[in-house]
Amino acid sequence: MPALLLNSSAFAELPKDLAAIVEKLDSECSGNDNGYVGSFDPSTYSASKVMRKLKADQNGEDGSCRSTFSSSAAEGIAALNEVLFGRNGESSCVDSALTASEQRKLKAMIEDPTNLGVFSKEWDGDSGDSEYCMYANYDIYRADGTLVSIVFNHTD
Numbered sequence: 001m002p003a004l005l006l007n008s009s010a011f012a013e014l015p016k017d018l019a020a021i022v023e024k025l026d027s028e029c030s031g032n033d034n035g036y037v038g039s040f041d042p043s044t045y046s047a048s049k050v051m052r053k054l055k056a057d058q059n060g061e062d063g064s065c066r067s068t069f070s071s072s073a074a075e076g077i078a079a080l081n082e083v084l085f086g087r088n089g090e091s092s093c094v095d096s097a098l099t100a101s102e103q104r105k106l107k108a109m110i111e112d113p114t115n116l117g118v119f120s121k122e123w124d125g126d127s128g129d130s131e132y133c134m135y136a137n138y139d140i141y142r143a144d145g146t147l148v149s150i151v152f153n154h155t156d
Contacts, residue, residue, distance in 0.1 A: 077111055079122065138150045
């Protein structure tokens with residue numbers, strides 16, 4: 001499987017340099033090559049349906065891994081920015097994998113006010129065993145029908 005699954009129509013919508021940045025982030029930092037750029041139909045977009053799907057996909061074979069979820073786009077943006085650019089997240093990997101210019105472009109894409117939604121799903125840190133539960137998913141639904149999914153999968 002490639003490091004990043006690029007749906008050809010979504011790739012055409014997302015500026016080529018941003019698609020390459022997301023691919024580099026996935027390859028260098030995210031773990032297990034789970035991130036992707038895909039597409040969705042903006043006319044049928046529903047934030048509540050997206051959240052229901054995220055909540056239905058709990059981690060852990062025995063259901064012992066619980067997650068926390070963003071309750072708004074602002075929370076989703078804040079969570080993703082913290083993990084990518086904050087002191088306690090993946091920022092050292094991001095700093096080594098992406099140039100300052102690439103980081104600015106990625107941040108601008110995450111914070112784009114025309115995004116339909118930005119969602120976060122993160123392991124709660126208390127449930128289950130970190131070996132099986134250390135997983136976080138961040139989905140950005142863009143107005144042009146592009147879905148960018150950044151996944152940190154540090155499970156074994």
